[in-house]
Amino acid sequence: MPVNLRDNAVFADIEFHPRLLAGLEQLEITQPTEVQALMLPLALAGRDVQVCAETGSGKTLAYLLPIMEKLLANAAPASATRALVLVPTRELARQVFKTAQLFCDLNSLNVGLLTGGDEFKYQAAVLRKNPEIVVSTPGRLVDHLKRGSAELKDLEFLVLDEADRMLDMGFAEDMEMIVGRSKKERQTFMLSATLRHEGIGRIARSMLNNPESLTTRTVQDQHEFIRQQRILADDNAHKDRLLVWLLANETYDKAIIFVNKRTEVDRLNTFLRRHRNGIAMLHGDMTQDERNYVMQSLREGKRNILVATDVAARGLDVDGMDLVINYDLARKGDEYVHRIGRTGRAGNSGLAISLIAPHEWNLKAAIERYLQQQMEERTIAELKGNYRGPKKVKASGKAAGKKKPKSNTKTAKSTGKPLAKKSDKKKSGPRPSRPQPRAGTLMDSEGFAPVKRRKPDAS
Numbered sequence: 118m119p120v121n122l123r124d125n126a127v128f129a130d131i132e133f134h135p136r137l138l139a140g141l142e143q144l145e146i147t148q149p150t151e152v153q154a155l156m157l158p159l160a161l162a163g164r165d166v167q168v169c170a171e172t173g174s175g176k177t178l179a180y181l182l183p184i185m186e187k188l189l190a191n192a193a194p195a196s197a198t199r200a201l202v203l204v205p206t207r208e209l210a211r212q213v214f215k216t217a218q219l220f221c222d223l224n225s226l227n228v229g230l231l232t233g234g235d236e237f238k239y240q241a242a243v244l245r246k247n248p249e250i251v252v253s254t255p256g257r258l259v260d261h262l263k264r265g266s267a268e269l270k271d272l273e274f275l276v277l278d279e280a281d282r283m284l285d286m287g288f289a290e291d292m293e294m295i296v297g298r299s300k301k302e303r304q305t306f307m308l309s310a311t312l313r314h315e316g317i318g319r320i321a322r323s324m325l326n327n328p329e330s331l332t333t334r335t336v337q338d339q340h341e342f343i344r345q346q347r348i349l350a351d352d353n354a355h356k357d358r359l360l361v362w363l364l365a366n367e368t369y370d371k372a373i374i375f376v377n378k379r380t381e382v383d384r385l386n387t388f389l390r391r392h393r394n395g396i397a398m399l400h401g402d403m404t405q406d407e408r409n410y411v412m413q414s415l416r417e418g419k420r421n422i423l424v425a426t427d428v429a430a431r432g433l434d435v436d437g438m439d440l441v442i443n444y445d446l447a448r449k450g451d452e453y454v455h456r457i458g459r460t461g462r463a464g465n466s467g468l469a470i471s472l473i474a475p476h477e478w479n480l481k482a483a484i485e486r487y488l489q490q491q492m493e494e495r496t497i498a499e500l501k502g503n504y505r506g507p508k509k510v511k512a513s514g515k516a517a518g519k520k521k522p523k524s525n526t527k528t529a530k531s532t533g534k535p536l537a538k539k540s541d542k543k544k545s546g547p548r549p550s551r552p553q554p555r556a557g558t559l560m561d562s563e564g565f566a567p568v569k570r571r572k573p574d575a576s
Contacts, residue, residue: 200274226248227250275296344468350502373440
């Protein structure tokens with residue numbers, strides 16, 4: 118029998134299965150977050166929902182709880198996969214899987230995980246057991262669909278978590294294929310910390326049925342607990358010195374350093390290890406076992422500084438991550454939001470510092486316009502560089518005292534006759550000869566330049 122949550126001081130006015138209540142108690146959750154309070158009633162009522170909420174706001178439970186409640190209330194043991202959660206990265210997939218597994222261990226439901234890095238044979242065996250819930254990255258699920266090892270004809274719930282990131286990573290076609298293979302009569306949830314993406318509207322219209330749109334907080338008023346600073350740097354060598362100083366002088370439990378290239382992750386990892394201990398790195402070229410080891414080391418406190426690409430900007434939920442350093446500035450405003458969202462989670466305070474080189478100034482300004490918020494200017498006295506920001510652009514025309522252009526016709530002082538233009542002067546001497554082409558070479562209309570032969574059209 119479902120239990121009224123008011124009796125358990127958990128999520129008043131909403132009823133959940135006792136096994137789900139046990140999971141909430143195990144997580145020591147006694148009241149819903151804002152996004153959960155808004156989404157749960159709509160999801161339980163069967164509505165499609167499009168959600169924009171900041172990182173660390175509890176979006177995962179906002180869709181997992183109603184899905185599991187409905188699956189428990191309507192058993193279908195002969196069905197294939199009944200609920201699918203699509204996420205862009207392996208790290209986020211494992212985080213969602215871990216949360217779902219905690220609840221499934223307390224009830225009759227099963228959850229499977231499909232990501233790159235694991236053997237197809239093992240994952241096919243997981244799918245043959247027909248887990249009610251599958252958490253997957255798009256690319257790996259498409260591979261299983263093509264091999265015939267995954268089946269979505271019985272799908273009742275589809276979740277697109279971090280949908281904008283999946284579009285940025287080029288998964289649009291994969292998402293469309295997955296939706297095309299899914300049961301049409303389903304309930305769909307689309308969630309992200311940012312939904313300002315040119316493709317989001319199209320995806321929402323094609324994949325959601327008359328959805329309710331929820332926005333708990335816009336990007337402009339997110340991260341009120343995160344202090345955002347910027348430090349000007351001359352070049353990467355200057356950034357290296359600033360980075361070492363910050364890691365030595367800031368107070369933090371754990372720190373993450375973001376760069377844009379995998380090669381830069383390797384370089385900074387080697388460079389920082391010469392200055393301090395506890396350095397780890399994370400990027401897309403690492404094996405799944407390597408990535409799992411890095412995440413476990415961070416959670417257990419064996420490492421406390423992570424150098425990473427944007428693969429860690431979403432789905433990385435590690436307690437005590439209170440310092441974010443953008444060694445390279447994010448290329449887009451929403452990626453910047455996700456990066457700094459690794460800190461300041463669940464009401465905790467955090468610090469985000471961006472090192473700005475001359476070529477990144479305009480990008481910084483674009484991000485500030487996107488956030489409608491200025492980064493706090495900061496200078497480290499002993500490491501102050503030469504770059505002070507862009508020079509002021511001089512005004513043009515009369516404001517700059519620019520003289521009116523003179524007439525093209527000049528007069529010689531001595532004779533009073535107009536001077537001839539350079540183009541009017543006759544060139545003396547014979548016309549220089551051009552190199553003669555080899556015999557058989559096609560010539561242009563003037564007989565000078567060789568004309569390249571066109572290859573016949575392949576069609």
